Amino acid sequence: MSKESFTSAEFYKYLKNEKFMGTCCNECQEVYLPPRPICIKCSSFDMSWTELSGKGKLVSFTSITVGPSFMSEAGFDRKNPYCVGIVALKEGPQVSGQILGVNSKEPETIKIGIPLSLKIMEHGQGNNKKTWLGFNKEE
Amino acid sequence: MSKGKKLGREVAIVGSGMSKFGVFPEMTTRDLFVEAYKDMTHSVDKGFDPEDIEATYISNFSSDIFEGQCHTAPIMADWVGQIPKPATRIENACASGGITLRQGLIAIASGVCDVVLVGGTEKMTNLPTENVTDALAAAGDTLYEVNCGLTFPGLYATMATAHMHKYGTKPESLMRVGIKNHENGALNPKGQFNVSIAALMKSKQEKALNKGTPVPEWEDELAFMKDNAANPVIAWPLRLFDCSPVSDGAGCILLAAGEIARNFTDNPIYIIGTGQGSDHALPERKDLTSLTAVKVAAKQAYEMADVTPDEIDIAEVHDCFTIAEILAIEDLGFFPAGKGPKAIDEGLTRRDGSKPVNASGGLKSKGHPIGASGIGQVVEIWNQLRGEAGPRQVQNVRVGLTHNVGTTGGSGVVHIYERRN
Numbered sequence: 001m002s003k004e005s006f007t008s009a010e011f012y013k014y015l016k017n018e019k020f021m022g023t024c025c026n027e028c029q030e031v032y033l034p035p036r037p038i039c040i041k042c043s044s045f046d047m048s049w050t051e052l053s054g055k056g057k058l059v060s061f062t063s064i065t066v067g068p069s070f071m072s073e074a075g076f077d078r079k080n081p082y083c084v085g086i087v088a089l090k091e092g093p094q095v096s097g098q099i100l101g102v103n104s105k106e107p108e109t110i111k112i113g114i115p116l117s118l119k120i121m122e123h124g125q126g127n128n129k130k131t132w133l134g135f136n137k138e139e
Numbered sequence: 140m141s142k143g144k145k146l147g148r149e150v151a152i153v154g155s156g157m158s159k160f161g162v163f164p165e166m167t168t169r170d171l172f173v174e175a176y177k178d179m180t181h182s183v184d185k186g187f188d189p190e191d192i193e194a195t196y197i198s199n200f201s202s203d204i205f206e207g208q209c210h211t212a213p214i215m216a217d218w219v220g221q222i223p224k225p226a227t228r229i230e231n232a233c234a235s236g237g238i239t240l241r242q243g244l245i246a247i248a249s250g251v252c253d254v255v256l257v258g259g260t261e262k263m264t265n266l267p268t269e270n271v272t273d274a275l276a277a278a279g280d281t282l283y284e285v286n287c288g289l290t291f292p293g294l295y296a297t298m299a300t301a302h303m304h305k306y307g308t309k310p311e312s313l314m315r316v317g318i319k320n321h322e323n324g325a326l327n328p329k330g331q332f333n334v335s336i337a338a339l340m341k342s343k344q345e346k347a348l349n350k351g352t353p354v355p356e357w358e359d360e361l362a363f364m365k366d367n368a369a370n371p372v373i374a375w376p377l378r379l380f381d382c383s384p385v386s387d388g389a390g391c392i393l394l395a396a397g398e399i400a401r402n403f404t405d406n407p408i409y410i411i412g413t414g415q416g417s418d419h420a421l422p423e424r425k426d427l428t429s430l431t432a433v434k435v436a437a438k439q440a441y442e443m444a445d446v447t448p449d450e451i452d453i454a455e456v457h458d459c460f461t462i463a464e465i466l467a468i469e470d471l472g473f474f475p476a477g478k479g480p481k482a483i484d485e486g487l488t489r490r491d492g493s494k495p496v497n498a499s500g501g502l503k504s505k506g507h508p509i510g511a512s513g514i515g516q517v518v519e520i521w522n523q524l525r526g527e528a529g530p531r532q533v534q535n536v537r538v539g540l541t542h543n544v545g546t547t548g549g550s551g552v553v554h555i556y557e558r559r560n
Contacts, residue, residue, distance in 0.1 A: 008282045008283070033283075034280075034283040034420075059301070059427070060298070060300045060301040060304065060427050061297060061300055062289075062293045062296035062297045062299075062300060062374045062375055062377075063374070063375040064288065064289075064290055064292075064296075064373075064374045064375075065371070065372050065373060065374065066290065066292070066374070067272075067288055067290060068269070068272055068273050068290060069270070069273055071288045072269065076288075078371070081372075081375070082288060084287055084288050084289050085297065086297060086421070086422045086427070087422075093423070094422045094423055094424075094425075095283070095422050096422040097287045098287050112301075121287075130286075132286050132287040132288070133287055134287070
């Protein structure tokens with residue numbers, strides 16, 4: 001049985017070192033992101049960390065003109081909306097992330113199904129530093 | 140014979156009231172609740188003694204964030220004279236109201252109590268919009284779902300985009316939900332907005348005329364809804380009029396065991412079905428066009444009540460965003476998956492349609508004071524089933540349904556009601 005800890009703190013520690021990690025059930029091989037500490041498919045506690053490719057496809061999206069405070073601070077507003085979407089990763093899990101390399105001002109032009117690859121996003125300094133998932137449109 | 144679980148004994152609503160929903164700078168959570176409680180007391184036909192109440196259940200999303208006030212339930216109970224009896228707060232984001240009703244129902248059905256007070260109250264409008272956006276986003280999974288900048292409208296917008304992609308749904312259908320609900324809400328004096336979109340257009344034109352600025356022209360309500368200046372995008376494809384407002388308000392229900400219900404009124408409204416479900420955060424769901432928590436809740440409630448979706452005469456559904464009403468009428472089985480927009484376009488959910496939905500104006504027009512919203516829905520069904528809904532009364536209604544959702548369906552709760560007179 002694994003002694004590893006499958007916490008959000010661990011996930012973000014990995015991410016800081018540019019490692020995009022999920023968890024994998026050692027019994028049924030199901031892969032999870034968010035990194036689940038218990039397999040919700042077969043109920044096993046026997047999990048391990050597994051590195052993900054960061055490759056995936058866009059499942060759905062929105063272009064946000066009125067964002068939360070940290071996005072306003074990052075320079076996004078009515079005139080400069082940002083795209084956020086749900087991404088199906090190659091390994092199976094689906095996650096939300098900022099979508100980059102698309103025209104957020106003309107969301108009608110953004111196509112569901114486009115291939116994406118991970119770009120780790122950061123904003124702010126010191127204790128106020130925030131890290132989140134971004135995905136670049138692959139050319 | 141019903142296939143579902145049964146309540147231990149019958150439970151009925153014997154009183155129901157609400158404060159006006161809206162923006163009230165000088166009213167706190169408790170002031171709003173007191174208003175709703177007083178309104179409820181006037182609705183109990185034969186009157187009641189507050190001594191009879193054995194427990195209070197309070198729905199409240201976040202007086203913690205909005206007012207810096209935790210441990211809300213004993214204060215609400217105290218302000219209406221219910222000390223030293225038990226008072227419990229229930230929080231499941233926007234589904235708090237429906238789930239609080241369910242807890243009150245369970246308390247009576249189990250035999251622990253005979254008479255229970257169920258309240259919902261929320262004070263939201265004293266915070267700046269940006270902080271309200273942050274507070275609402277906190278109902279999502281803050282570690283893995285909304286931390287990439289997804290807002291509450293953004294989550295529903297993502298579901299709208301998925302529905303459009305899968306079924307070819309058009310923004311016009313979303314807009315028609317808003318137009319219908321404002322039309323109904325114009326007839327609801329307790330609602331936040333008492334104005335139809337047509338009347339709003341006219342008042343904007345008059346204002347411009349009086350100010351001497353260029354008078355905007357719209358061909359019809361849809362043209363107004365498509366006008367970026369009048370109806371700006373919040374989270375594409377959702378615009379301002381696709382979103383319910385930020386509101387203050389409270390609701391209050393008096394529940395009694397079936398065998399004593401007629402001590403309070405000759406026309407109690409029986410709760411004949413209850414159901415509740417839960418779900419993962421939105422990104423992990425394989426289908427973004429349907430809420431599993433709602434489907435699970437609806438199945439339980441229909442089976443307990445032994446009624447089919449076709450037998451529901453009137454429903455109040457959780458239209459926090461216009462797309463949410465479309466998902467609701469599909470998930471509740473009123474219309475097949477993907478056919479909700481067509482039903483809206485054909486007017487089937489209007490007050491005079493075959494399946495009237497949100498006669499109160501819904502959250503969109505009546506307002507969405509989170510903890511009170513699910514209770515407000517029950518107040519409307521009580522009024523409608525008793526024939527006391529005034530100018531917005533729907534004719535020939537005997538069986539009603541409420542549908543209340545937390546965030547994007549992390550929680551779903553459904554109740555079914557029956558008039559027996």
